[in-house]
Amino acid sequence: KSIVPDLNLIAEVSREFDLIGYYVFSTDTESTAYDATSRMFAPSYGIEEEAGTGMAAGPLAGYLFDVLKMEQRSFRIQQGKYMKEPSPSLIVVNLQIEKGKIRGLMAGGVGLLQREIEIDI
Incomplete structure (x- = not known):
């Protein structure tokens, strides 16, 4: 919630290590x-x-299951809530578990219309 990213530094580190960017999370929702x-x-x-x-x-979701030992088959991940202009998303990840190990997953969500605009080209 309180992260203030240094976008220039993130871009610099991302270029140096060939990364897309930073994905940060908290289970303290x-x-x-x-x-x-x-x-x-x-x-x-x-x-x-x-x-x-x-x-x-x-x-x-794999990290939550394997490392943090949150032993469930479905995870609800919230994103976009703390953007400058909030655009909340809910991403549901369903894990396919066999013998205690992740064998596959499906991630998806639903988009909600926030506003409609018309653009003349």
């Missing part, structure tokens, strides 16, 4: 409706902050 809250900063790709990153939420 403001609501029990979520298992984690995340933020994604990728300024070297022109993205100051991303509202929803399913490609990162999937590995996060």
